Amino acid sequence: MSSTVAKLRSKNLLKNSPKFLESNIQYEVIMGSVAYGVSNDTSDMDIYGFAIPMKTDIFPHLAGEIVGFDEPKQRFEQFQQHHIKDPSAMGGKGREYDICIYSITKYFRLLMDNNPNIVDSLFVPRNCILHTTPIGEKVRENRHLFLHKGCWAKFKGYAYSQMHKLKTKEPIGGRKAILETYGYDVKFAYHVARLLLEVEQLLLEGDLQLSRHAEQLKSIRRGDWSLLELEEFVASKENALEQLFLKSVLPDKPDKTLIKQLLIECLEMHYGSLEGAIHLDKSEIRQALEQIQALTGRLINSI
Numbered sequence: 001m002s003s004t005v006a007k008l009r010s011k012n013l014l015k016n017s018p019k020f021l022e023s024n025i026q027y028e029v030i031m032g033s034v035a036y037g038v039s040n041d042t043s044d045m046d047i048y049g050f051a052i053p054m055k056t057d058i059f060p061h062l063a064g065e066i067v068g069f070d071e072p073k074q075r076f077e078q079f080q081q082h083h084i085k086d087p088s089a090m091g092g093k094g095r096e097y098d099i100c101i102y103s104i105t106k107y108f109r110l111l112m113d114n115n116p117n118i119v120d121s122l123f124v125p126r127n128c129i130l131h132t133t134p135i136g137e138k139v140r141e142n143r144h145l146f147l148h149k150g151c152w153a154k155f156k157g158y159a160y161s162q163m164h165k166l167k168t169k170e171p172i173g174g175r176k177a178i179l180e181t182y183g184y185d186v187k188f189a190y191h192v193a194r195l196l197l198e199v200e201q202l203l204l205e206g207d208l209q210l211s212r213h214a215e216q217l218k219s220i221r222r223g224d225w226s227l228l229e230l231e232e233f234v235a236s237k238e239n240a241l242e243q244l245f246l247k248s249v250l251p252d253k254p255d256k257t258l259i260k261q262l263l264i265e266c267l268e269m270h271y272g273s274l275e276g277a278i279h280l281d282k283s284e285i286r287q288a289l290e291q292i293q294a295l296t297g298r299l300i301n302s303i
Contacts, residue, residue, distance in 0.1 A: 003131040027136030030128040037211030050107035114151040123208040155199035182223040203248040
């Protein structure tokens with residue numbers, strides 16, 4: 001199954017995309033309103049994913065670079081391009097893409113930080129996965145490993161950012177029409193509610209179903225809520241979530257040992273043996289594997 005990035009590159013629609021992306025993307029999903037269940041229109045597609053770059057990007061010493069001595073070479077961290085128009089898509093109707101593909105190492109760091117967009121990308125429904133490999137599936141199967149109580153601060157911060165934009169950002173383009181129709185920007189508003197409802201699921205259940213509150217979010221996008229109702233919703237949710245945070249069964253912080261082991265396993269699946277690239281303590285590896293097996297067993301029993 002060819003990735004969307006590879007297809008767009010074959011049509012010469014991408015600018016300055018690294019050539020290795022064509023065959024090294026491991027996971028690629030639709031994000032945005034489609035993933036949240038509030039739109040069936042796929043004419044505009046927000047695409048997120050991760051790729052594994054050249055081995056020397058992750059282990060620069062293999063190319064002779066001495067970290068801290070040599071001038072650091074530019075290494076791949078992410079590729080993004082917005083407003084990519086493909087007029088031949090959808091039977092000639094056309095489609096526009098916004099694409100962001102991360103290096104697996106940056107993707108893991110953002111997951112450990114519980115970055116809302118990146119967490120969402122691992123919890124999209126199956127029909128939103130455009131391209132995946134055994135490595136992509138392995139990361140997705142272990143997605144709960146990245147969750148921790150830090151999600152509350154991150155998701156709250158993103159929600160407040162959307163609220164601030166709603167109140168202060170000067171609308172341009174189609175946003176002007178939204179403001180004139182509803183009196184405030186309902187797109188920012190629905191994201192505020194979405195982020196708070198998502199983090200509520202995470203704190204309460206340690207899991208995330210992106211489309212669970214689709215009808216409620218649709219009503220906000222339709223302008224059924226006043227700005228005052230939104231502000232009251234935010235205030236009440238904040239108080240409830242502060243209490244939920246204290247009671248949540250999520251770990252206080254991510255288990256970096258387990259996550260690093262998962263990363264190593266993914267890199268070995270892609271590169272082969274990492275002997276000579278990194279030094280690993282076998283007792284730590286064994287302990288990490290036992291922890292992963294125990295975690296997997298608990299998740300299976302809870303289903």
